[in-house]
Structures are given as C-alpha cells and as structure tokens.
Amino acid sequence: MSGGITDSHCHVWWDQFDDDRDLVLQRARDAGVERMVVVGTDVETSVASLELAAREEGLHGTAGIHPHDAAKFDDRARRSIEELCQRADCVGVGETGLDWFKEWAPRDAQLASFRWHLELARTLDKPVIIHSREAHEDTLELVQGCPGVRGVMHCFVMGPEELPHYVDAGLHISFSGIVTFKGSAENQEAARRCPEELLLVETDAPFLAPTPHRGKRNEPAFCADTLRFVAELRGVSAEHLARVTSENASRLFGLTPLEAR
Numbered sequence: 678m679s680g681g682i683t684d685s686h687c688h689v690w691w692d693q694f695d696d697d698r699d700l701v702l703q704r705a706r707d708a709g710v711e712r713m714v715v716v717g718t719d720v721e722t723s724v725a726s727l728e729l730a731a732r733e734e735g736l737h738g739t740a741g742i743h744p745h746d747a748a749k750f751d752d753r754a755r756r757s758i759e760e761l762c763q764r765a766d767c768v769g770v771g772e773t774g775l776d777w778f779k780e781w782a783p784r785d786a787q788l789a790s791f792r793w794h795l796e797l798a799r800t801l802d803k804p805v806i807i808h809s810r811e812a813h814e815d816t817l818e819l820v821q822g823c824p825g826v827r828g829v830m831h832c833f834v835m836g837p838e839e840l841p842h843y844v845d846a847g848l849h850i851s852f853s854g855i856v857t858f859k860g861s862a863e864n865q866e867a868a869r870r871c872p873e874e875l876l877l878v879e880t881d882a883p884f885l886a887p888t889p890h891r892g893k894r895n896e897p898a899f900c901a902d903t904l905r906f907v908a909e910l911r912g913v914s915a916e917h918l919a920r921v922t923s924e925n926a927s928r929l930f931g932l933t934p935l936e937a938r
C-alpha cells in the first residue's frame with residue numbers, strides 16, 4: 678500500500694492513547710495514513726486537538742461540542758468554541774449533530790447546539806462535522822434549514838435510500854470501520870454509490886475498529902483497512918481511492934494537498 682491516506686476523523690487526544698500516542702502516530706504513518714483530522718468533542722478536547730495538531734506534522738484540529746456533550750453547551754462554551762473555530766489552524770466546526778440512539782443529552786439541547794454549529798460553520802465558511810445516529814430526518818431538516826453550509830456526514834452509517842439527500846445537500850460522506858462489518862450491506866451499498874468527489878474515509882478512533890481489528894481499540898493506522906475495503910467495493914485500486922479521498926479532504930478542510938508538501 679502506498680501512502681497518501683487521510684483519516685478524516687479521529688480522536689487521538691483520548692486518554693486511551695496517553696501511554697503510546699507517539700507509537701500510534703508512527704504506526705499510522707507507516708501504514709500510509711499521512712494525515713489525520715483530529716476532532717474535538719467539547720471545549721477541553723477541542724483545545725487538546727488544536728494543540729496536538731500544532732505539534733504534529735500532518736495533524737489538523739477542529740473545535741465543537743459533541744451531541745453527547747450538548748448539555749455542556751452554555752454561553753461560556755459557545756464563546757470558547759466560537760473563538761477556537763475562528764483560528765486559522767482550526768479546519769472544521771464540530772463534531773456536532775444529533776444522537777437519538779444513545780440520547781445522552783436531552784433532545785432540545787442537541788437540537789440547539791447543532792443549529793448553532795451549522796450557523797457558525799456557514800458564517801466562517803468552514804466545514805461542519807456532523808454526527809447523526811437514528812436521527813436522519815431531523816439531521817436533514819436542520820441541514821436543509823442552513824443552505825450554503827459545507828461539511829461532512831462523519832461515520833456515515835445509513836444506506837442508499839438516505840444517501841442522495843445528503844449528496845444533494847452538497848455534504849461529503851465519510852465511511853468508517855462500520856462499512857467493513859458483516860451485516861452492513863446497506864451501508865456498503867451507500868459506499869458503492871457515493872459520488873467519488875464527495876467520498877472520505879475515517880477511523881473515529883478509538884471507537885469502531887474495522888475488520889480485522891474489530892473489538893480492539895481503534896487507531897488511525899486502521900484507516901488503511903477501511904480504505905482498502907471501500908476500494909474493493911467500488912472496484913478501484915486502493916491507491917486511486919487514497920488519492921481521491923485525500924484530495925477531497927484537502928478541498929473540504931482547506932489543507933495543503935499531500936503531493937504538494
């Protein structure tokens with residue numbers, strides 16, 4: 678496998694990586710994962726994402742409040758996230774979105790937080806990073822209520838019926854290890870049909886390790902497995918898909934193209 682892979686979504690600030698973070702990043706680079714978008718989930722981890730990205734070649738940070746943490750979304754958090762998102766080195770707004778599956782935060786709080794992040798992303802013209810679980814209709818309604826917003830459906834777990842709605846909204850679609858699981862036929866069909874210019878891959882590490890690492894802690898190196906799997910589904914080479922998904926990530930997040938570095 679040649680290099681040039683971009684993991685469009687990971688959380689390598691997580692304390693599960695505290696003991697071996699340098700090795701994890703090295704293994705990623707050895708596996709060809711040269712670039713990682715490091716995603717914040719509240720004020721503290723957004724700061725951590727940007728700090729880590731400032732230290733490490735090929736890492737880029739984002740700032741936002743995860744739907745699970747939407748109860749923390751008060752005036753102070755809002756001001757902090759807004760300031761972080763305005764920074765030139767912050768490449769995305771989020772992650773934000775709606776999670777009706779776990780519903781760890783009240784729905785009202787999730788809806789208000791998601792709306793606010795969408796508006797902020799549109800105002801700053803930065804991509805919004807959307808988490809959506811069992812919340813297709815509400816997610817779509819809020820996205821459509823914010824025309825002109827750019828962004829990505831991260832860890833897209835839906836099927837070919839839902840896909841066109843997000844494509845029509847102009848969003849990028851990022852596939853995670855879930856697409857490699859047995860029983861993911863619908864999600865695999867979406868990965869086949871997704872327009873090439875909107876396609877991304879991610880790990881969402883430390884969660885959701887792809888086959889053959891399922892059940893283990895996930896890490897960005899495993900993005901290469903998901904990439905290979907999606908390439909096979911689409912009948913293209915892994916090299917081709919690495920290049921295309923990295924170009925898409927460069928365009929979406931405003932990153933210097935990998936070839937030009």
Ligand SMILES: [Zn+2]
Binds near residue numbers: 772808809831832
């Ligand atoms: Zn998520």
Ligand SMILES: [Zn+2]
Binds near residue numbers: 686688716772881
């Ligand atoms: Zn995430």
